[in-house]
Amino acid sequence: xxxxxxxxxxxxxxxxxxxxxxxxxxxxxxAKLRRAQxxxxxxxxxxxxxxxMLSNIVSNVEGDLNIKLAETRPVEKVLFIVITSDRGLAxxxxxxxxxxxxxxxxxxxxxxxxxxxxxxxxxxxKGWESMTKSGYKTEDTYKDIFLDLKFEKVQAAAxxxxxxxxxxxxxxxxxxxxxxxxAATQQFKAEQFLPIPKVAKVEGAKKADFIxxxxxxxxxxxxxxxxxxxxxxxxxxxxxxxxxxARMTAMDKASENANELLKALKISYNRARxxxxxxxxxxxxSGAAALQG
Amino acid sequence: MTLEIxxxxxKLYSGEVYGVQLPGISGLFExxxxxxxxxxxxxxxxxKVLKDKNNFVHYSINGGFVEVLNNKAxxxxxGAEAID
Numbered sequence: 001x002x003x004x005x006x007x008x009x010x011x012x013x014x015x016x017x018x019x020x021x022x023x024x025x026x027x028x029x030x031a032k033l034r035r036a037q038x039x040x041x042x043x044x045x046x047x048x049x050x051x052x053m054l055s056n057i058v059s060n061v062e063g064d065l066n067i068k069l070a071e072t073r074p075v076e077k078v079l080f081i082v083i084t085s086d087r088g089l090a091x092x093x094x095x096x097x098x099x100x101x102x103x104x105x106x107x108x109x110x111x112x113x114x115x116x117x118x119x120x121x122x123x124x125x126k127g128w129e130s131m132t133k134s135g136y137k138t139e140d141t142y143k144d145i146f147l148d149l150k151f152e153k154v155q156a157a158a159x160x161x162x163x164x165x166x167x168x169x170x171x172x173x174x175x176x177x178x179x180x181x182x183a184a185t186q187q188f189k190a191e192q193f194l195p196i197p198k199v200a201k202v203e204g205a206k207k208a209d210f211i212x213x214x215x216x217x218x219x220x221x222x223x224x225x226x227x228x229x230x231x232x233x234x235x236x237x238x239x240x241x242x243x244x245x246a247r248m249t250a251m252d253k254a255s256e257n258a259n260e261l262l263k264a265l266k267i268s269y270n271r272a273r274x275x276x277x278x279x280x281x282x283x284x285x286s287g288a289a290a291l292q293g
Numbered sequence: 294m295t296l297e298i299x300x301x302x303x304k305l306y307s308g309e310v311y312g313v314q315l316p317g318i319s320g321l322f323e324x325x326x327x328x329x330x331x332x333x334x335x336x337x338x339x340x341k342v343l344k345d346k347n348n349f350v351h352y353s354i355n356g357g358f359v360e361v362l363n364n365k366a367x368x369x370x371x372g373a374e375a376i377d
Contacts (some may be wrong), residue, residue, distance in 0.1 A: 046299040151301045213333035256352045
């Protein structure tokens with residue numbers, strides 16, 4: 001009896017300490033999530049203005065534009081930039097991203113994959129580990145981006161992808177990441193990065209008589225890479241916020257589950273304790289009765 | 294005129310200024326009050342923000358763009374830092 005009591009007590013203790021960890025992780029994630037959301041908000045004006053500038057210029061150009069980065073050619077070689085987290089314990093977050101990649105490859109680029117023409121670049125360690133293990137061609141990795149999230153580091157990845165596209169190393173580039181909706185929901189998606197979708201001329205855009213310096217075509221050629229850099233940066237920020245959101249929810253669930261386990265254990269502990277007391281009492285009483293008798 | 298300096302990481306400057314000096318791709322130029330609409334690419338160099346005629350701050354940039362419209366200048370830059 002006493003042995004069982006001790007066992008239950010030990011389990012309670014271990015669950016309590018696990019719960020402490022999950023609670024702390026939840027708190028940390030909540031703080032990090034706030035910062036990640038902040039970063040997204042901070043970036044928005046820049047991204048909007050850049051897009052606005054581009055549509056202003058495009059609307060002022062007569063005829064079609066000839067941009068290398070927007071060139072569509074038959075897709076032989078595909079690149080996927082997969083953004084996952086560096087750390088686990090974030091619920092189904094990483095496996096969902098990987099699932100999205102695999103689904104995208106299976107549905108659209110099966111023939112290219114069979115020929116070994118699907119390349120994967122990873123941002124985030126977890127994706128790299130998993131994709132390498134499942135036999136995909138993983139080349140460059142940018143594993144340390146999340147340690148210290150800086151625009152310059154993300155830019156390097158975007159530029160490498162653009163260079164690959166320009167050198168005909170890849171005919172299409174996709175980013176797979178999870179878009180941040182709120183702490184509990186993420187939307188996993190594969191977004192086309194290159195070739196750039198056609199920029200529509202906006203009716204009623206500012207038709208001011210702009211002075212362009214240098215001329216429009218050069219400006220657009222300069223502007224495009226910046227927009228792509230920002231697009232990838234936004235994806236990384238979104239992924240970062242999603243990761244913390246997913247971890248927060250996962251840890252919240254874990255703490256809740258620990259609570260339930262503790263409740264059940266406490267009941268069985270009290271039962272065992274009561275049973276021990278009852279047996280002891282019966283023993284004393286019957287011992288006393290035997291003496292008197 | 295109003296000036297806004299934006300980077301992907303944050304809003305670096307926002308407010309009323311007397312003028313701003315920018316490192317254009319083909320040379321340094323200055324935008325003052327009531328400048329004509331302009332879009333220009335910027336090279337590596339220094340942005341000098343003139344709060345008034347004698348009072349200014351410097352920022353170093355790695356390149357970017359400027360748009361001037363309706364007496365408002367928006368500078369989009371990457372890798373900008375304030376220098377004293």
